[in-house]
Amino acid sequence: MQFEDTAAYLLAKATVLHKNAIQKYANSVGLHSGQVFVMMELWKVDGQRQIDLAARVNLSPPTVNKILGGLLENDFVTCARYEDDARSTRIFLTPKGVQVRDALEEAWIELEEQTLGSLTDTEALMLKQLLEKLFL
Amino acid sequence: MQFEDTAAYLLAKATVLHKNAIQKYANSVGLHSGQVFVMMELWKVDGQRQIDLAARVNLSPPTVNKILGGLLENDFVTCARYEDDARSTRIFLTPKGVQVRDALEEAWIELEEQTLGSLTDTEALMLKQLLEKLFL
DNA sequence: CTTTGAATATTAGCCGGCTAATGGTAGCTT
DNA sequence: AAGCTACCATTAGCCGGCTAATATTCAAAG
Numbered sequence: 374m375q376f377e378d379t380a381a382y383l384l385a386k387a388t389v390l391h392k393n394a395i396q397k398y399a400n401s402v403g404l405h406s407g408q409v410f411v412m413m414e415l416w417k418v419d420g421q422r423q424i425d426l427a428a429r430v431n432l433s434p435p436t437v438n439k440i441l442g443g444l445l446e447n448d449f450v451t452c453a454r455y456e457d458d459a460r461s462t463r464i465f466l467t468p469k470g471v472q473v474r475d476a477l478e479e480a481w482i483e484l485e486e487q488t489l490g491s492l493t494d495t496e497a498l499m500l501k502q503l504l505e506k507l508f509l
Numbered sequence: 510m511q512f513e514d515t516a517a518y519l520l521a522k523a524t525v526l527h528k529n530a531i532q533k534y535a536n537s538v539g540l541h542s543g544q545v546f547v548m549m550e551l552w553k554v555d556g557q558r559q560i561d562l563a564a565r566v567n568l569s570p571p572t573v574n575k576i577l578g579g580l581l582e583n584d585f586v587t588c589a590r591y592e593d594d595a596r597s598t599r600i601f602l603t604p605k606g607v608q609v610r611d612a613l614e615e616a617w618i619e620l621e622e623q624t625l626g627s628l629t630d631t632e633a634l635m636l637k638q639l640l641e642k643l644f645l
Numbered sequence: 646c647t648t649t650g651a652a653t654a655t656t657a658g659c660c661g662g663c664t665a666a667t668g669g670t671a672g673c674t675t
Numbered sequence: 676a677a678g679c680t681a682c683c684a685t686t687a688g689c690c691g692g693c694t695a696a697t698a699t700t701c702a703a704a705g
Contacts, residue, residue, distance in 0.1 A: 374614045376549050379621045380633060383640040385531060385546070388524045389567045390644050395521060396663075407691050410521070413512050424653060431525045436692055438655060460653040460700050478510045485515045491642050497516060500643075503636045504519035506627050508526050532693075543661050560683060572662055574685060579660080596670050596683040649704075656697075667686075
């Protein structure tokens with residue numbers, strides 16, 4: 374059997390390079406690679422609980438907790454008590470956290486071009502549709 | 510702009526779940542997730558230097574060094590001096606390291622099925638071709 | 646009303662990735 | 676032969692992922 378012929382291998386292999394690219398563009402706007410996906414969820418819905426954020430980004434609660442620690446330190450988000458449940462906290466974007474979205478959008482466009490650089494438009498569309506089917 | 514519509518986003522998203530799956534199947538044969546790709550390279554060419562392994566798996570030399578530390582501890586590989594260059598070391602598979610390949614192949618087949626579960630055969634083929642184009 | 650169990654956040658500790666910095670060796674230039 | 680430079684391994688230290696374990700709080704059941 375050839376591991377290299379499997380989709381599981383190819384997907385993992387592509388992942389390594391893609392992760393490096395994300396890191397590079399995230400750093401260019403002052404974010405770490407793990408922080409961008411949490412921010413994206415907050416830009417969609419502000420004031421979420423940690424547990425809900427974890428579910429949305431498919432990460433474990435401790436991982437999200439650690440990522441939020443960095444975002445809190447760098448003043449991208451703030452933390453507030455959940456009104457009706459003392460166990461939970463709500464995470465809110467700061468003005469800085471709202472603002473950085475524009476910079477990331479610009480960087481993300483470059484990242485997208487670099488990612489799809491070797492593909493035609495129809496191939497890019499196919500890839501997106503296939504990736505969507507993979508994890509739905 | 511919608512981040513969710515980009516291939517860069519979808520690829521990263523698929524990555525998270527795929528990494529968890531790899532971890533699960535790697536653990537089932539006594540390996541950690543990062544170790545399997547180093548082992549795959551050694552199964553192709555035994556006795557490589559660390560720097561060459563790093564290049565083949567697209568990881569930094571320190572990362573490979575750390576991964577090899579675990580493989581050495583668990584007796585999957587051994588370390589030997591490079592005959593003509595005192596800077597380098599050669600990494601060799603132990604009998605245990607050779608043997609574990611069969612177990613991983615079995616696990617990998619299951620992983621492949623799980624990964625492609627929601628895709629048709631033609632879709633799976635397309636995905637593999639697109640992933641190959643992405644990082645060549 | 647008490648107890649039990651589930652849910653939320655958090656801590657500790659591991660592996661996996663990176664960059665930067667160190668030390669030793671090879672090789673080339675002079 | 677000496678010295679500069681490039682190369683290889685390794686260490687330190689950071690972030691990002693996980694599981695397991697803890698403390699707190701809520702809710703539900705007795």
